[in-house]
Structures are given as structure tokens and as C-alpha cells.
Amino acid sequence: MRDFNYYAPTQVVFGEHSEEQVADLVRKYGGHKVLVHYGGKSAIKSGLLDKICSLLKSGGLEMVQLGGVVPNPRLSKVHEGIELCRREGVDFLLAVGGGSVIDSLKAIAYGVPFDGEVWDIYTGKAEPETSLPVACVLTIPAAGSEMSDSSVITNEDGDYKIGYSNNLCRPKFAIMNPCRTFTLPPYQTAAGVTDIMMHTMERYFSHDNDMTLTDAVAEALLRTMKQCIFAVLKDPEDYRNRAQIMWGGSLAHNDLTGCGLQGDWATHQLEHELSGMFDVTHGAGLAAVWPAWARYVYKEDVSRFVQFAVNVMDVPNDFSDPEGTALRGIEAVENFYHAIGMPARIHELLGRDVTDEEIREMARKCSQDGAITVGSFKVLAREDMEAVYKLAR
Ligand code: NZQ
Ligand code: ZN
Numbered sequence: 001m002r003d004f005n006y007y008a009p010t011q012v013v014f015g016e017h018s019e020e021q022v023a024d025l026v027r028k029y030g031g032h033k034v035l036v037h038y039g040g041k042s043a044i045k046s047g048l049l050d051k052i053c054s055l056l057k058s059g060g061l062e063m064v065q066l067g068g069v070v071p072n073p074r075l076s077k078v079h080e081g082i083e084l085c086r087r088e089g090v091d092f093l094l095a096v097g098g099g100s101v102i103d104s105l106k107a108i109a110y111g112v113p114f115d116g117e118v119w120d121i122y123t124g125k126a127e128p129e130t131s132l133p134v135a136c137v138l139t140i141p142a143a144g145s146e147m148s149d150s151s152v153i154t155n156e157d158g159d160y161k162i163g164y165s166n167n168l169c170r171p172k173f174a175i176m177n178p179c180r181t182f183t184l185p186p187y188q189t190a191a192g193v194t195d196i197m198m199h200t201m202e203r204y205f206s207h208d209n210d211m212t213l214t215d216a217v218a219e220a221l222l223r224t225m226k227q228c229i230f231a232v233l234k235d236p237e238d239y240r241n242r243a244q245i246m247w248g249g250s251l252a253h254n255d256l257t258g259c260g261l262q263g264d265w266a267t268h269q270l271e272h273e274l275s276g277m278f279d280v281t282h283g284a285g286l287a288a289v290w291p292a293w294a295r296y297v298y299k300e301d302v303s304r305f306v307q308f309a310v311n312v313m314d315v316p317n318d319f320s321d322p323e324g325t326a327l328r329g330i331e332a333v334e335n336f337y338h339a340i341g342m343p344a345r346i347h348e349l350l351g352r353d354v355t356d357e358e359i360r361e362m363a364r365k366c367s368q369d370g371a372i373t374v375g376s377f378k379v380l381a382r383e384d385m386e387a388v389y390k391l392a393r
Helices: 020-026 048-057 073-087 099-111 186-204 212-234 239-253 266-278 281-299 302-311 320-339 346-349 356-368 381-393
Strands: 012-014 033-038 062-066 092-097 134-138 150-155 160-164 173-176
Touching: 012 020, 012 239, 020 048, 020 092, 020 134, 020 173, 033 048, 033 073, 048 062, 048 092, 048 266, 062 073, 073 099, 092 099, 099 134, 099 150, 150 266, 160 266, 173 239, 186 212, 186 239, 186 281, 186 302, 212 239, 212 302, 239 346, 266 281, 266 346, 266 356, 266 381, 281 302, 281 320, 281 346, 281 381, 302 320, 302 381, 356 381
Parallel strands: 012 173, 033 062, 033 092, 092 134, 134 173
Antiparallel strands: 150 160
8 A cells, every 4th residue: 555645625615505505705815806616508508607607796896707728728718817917916726617628727827827838837937936816616526636636738829738736726715515417418427427437447547556545535436426327317317326426526636536546647748639639529539449458468467457347337347357357347437437438548539530640649749759658557658659540549
């Protein structure tokens, strides 16, 4: 078991009436003038944005608004937010939306007090010393950004999608009302659950396999998500199952399922190139890559894949054929993706074949021109990345 430092400082306020507390929470964490950041239209259409703004106003807080964050949030919107916050003297940042809005907000939080180009933080050229406080009203369970230390931004100049992690931007609070997720379309619901499960699977496929408590938490989370998704696809207003998914999204990415383990994260790195290049939904991109990654790496520790197949995917354990059991576990994941409307290959994701040239370009970017490797279950160099993309096509 590895030593670890578990830090999950976000106050989670969960439930049907959780939004009512928004003004008190902003004041509790020192906010006076708030940037309310949101996406395209869902928060406007549902009335959530109006509700949050009027609660802030009646709670005596000043505010400015900035909408228009798109999935795979763009650097240009971050620049706009930084300028607005500086001009208006904003001292607290509130996202009303999903991972894209929260991530855009986190980048703005670094950028406002930073004397330089915020993108340099994402490329590793600079380190922030401080940030403005951030918080969120979550509307889609998926990215886990509501409790995580990460944010992922796309620079339109070259389509570079890069993540950056720092405890500075862990949200002060996260308001989570499962009813707000009733309006999610089936594709976003399924992509969200795929991402949630992947945040746990990235940690689970590790060579540090003596942390049985962490394994048990991870397996329970994965099994629960696997069951709940079918219930909410059938009945989008199923509060009980929407609630489990919403809480699952936070637990999957607040490091709880990684305590004592070194995670892998290669699937995420490979996917970020797909969504950077093709602007696809992150969770669907993960589903298109994972089966190929799994087939490429499972021999590094067949027993880990057997444990996953049996304990998570309900594959009968054929003790005489561990490899067969491991492979049937991967097939079961592919069948699961198809059953919830996700792709299991890149051509299913894009609706066309990915070209050799595109594969080379994604591997070039992912490996930073061959300078870095990704993953730890099996360390992937540039040529391995190309091989995984080819298997996934
Ligand atoms: O823009 P609107 O109209 O709000 O529509 C959004 C968007 O089109 C819609 N939506 C959100 N809540 C809704 C809703 N539609 C109906 N009803 C609601 N209640 O859903 C679409 C997707 O939203 P987005 O915020 O992009 O989803 P998600 O939470 O999956 O975030 C994805 C982003 O997070 C990054 C991904 O790479 C991607 O850029 N990630 C961030 C991580 C982190 N910060 O820790 C980790 C993840 O691995 C991930 O990489
Ligand atoms: Zn993810």
C-alpha cells in the first residue's frame, strides 16, 4: 500500500432544497461580489440561473454574469472571464453547470490574480501562487470537478486540450440537487456515468493491489453506477437513482477510490486528444478508447482484470482460464457501453474512420513530441499510443 495524503475540503450540500443555501454559503466563504458562470442554455431554460441570481441578490450579494461556456471549455472564454472579474472587482466565483463550466471557472480563478498568461499554468511553464475562491451549483454528474483539484481547458489555437491539478482550486462548496439532473438527455447521462466509472477504473487498474478496502469501495461504486444508469435511462425523473449517480460522480473523483494506489490515467490522456481534435463528449471518448487500452495492457496483470471481470462485470470466474475471464470482462464493458448508447470504438464515436495521419497527430500531442509517456499499469510511449488508437479505431 502506498502512503497517501487525502484532502477533500469541499463542503457538499446535497438534496432537493440545497440551492436555498447559496447566499449563506458564499458569505461563509468570504464572497461579496460574485461571478456567476454558466454554459449554453440548460441553466437558463430550467430557471436555475434566475433562481441562483435572485437568491444571491436577496442575500445581499453583488454579482456579474458570464455565460457561453461550451463543452471542452475554451481558453478565449477564460480570458474574457479574467478581464471581467478584474474590471468588476469580483472576489468569489460560482459555476452553475457541469464540468466544463466549473473548469472554465477554475482557470479564471487562477488567472485573475496571476501576472502573466494563464495558459502557461496549463502547459507547465508557470505555477499559480494563489487563486480566487470557487464554488459550484452542479447540474450534471460526470467530470467530478465539483470536488477535484483539476481543470481541463482547450486552447483553440492548435486544439490543445490540457489538464492542470492544484489544490488551490478545490471548490469551497458544491450544491447538488439531483432534481436538476432530470433534464439531462440520455446521451449526456450515459456519457456522464461512463466518465464517473472511468475515474474509478483509472485508479483501480494499478499494480498496488493490496489495498483491499479501497478496492471494495471502488467495486461498490462501479456496480452501483452500472445499475443506476439503466433506471434513469428508463425514468429520467427517478430521484433515488439520479441521487446515487450524482454522489457517485463526486466520490469517484475526490480521490477516495485512489487511496493507497497509484492510478493509471492513460485512457484519459488518450481521450483528451480525441476531444481536443474532434470536440467530442469526454465520456463518450473514454468509452471509445478504454476497450482498446484494456486489450493492449491486460497481460501486465491478468489477475487484476479477472478481479474486475468477476467483482464488477459479473463474469463467471473460469479458474482454468484466467486470460479468458479477463477478456470476457473487457467484452462485458463493451456490451455495457452499447447497452447505454455509448460507442466502444472510435468509428462509432465519430461516425467515420480515424485516419493514420490523425492517429499520428494525436500520439504526437499526447506524448509531447515523444518527450513524455503516459500510464503506469503499462507505461505507454508514443508508439504504444499509436497502437492503442489503432486498436480502438
Ligand atoms: O451548456 P449547457 O446548455 O448547460 O449544456 C450542457 C452541455 O451541453 C449539458 N447540461 C449540463 N447540465 C444539464 C445539461 N443539459 C440538460 N440538463 C442539465 N441539467 O450537458 C452538456 C455537457 O456539459 P459539460 O459541462 O461539458 O459536461 P461534463 O460535466 O461531462 O464536463 C466535461 C468536461 O470536464 C472535463 C472534460 O474533459 C470535459 O472538458 N473533465 C474535467 C475533470 C476535472 N475537472 O476534474 C476531470 C474529467 O476527467 C474531465 O476530463
Ligand atoms: Zn474524466
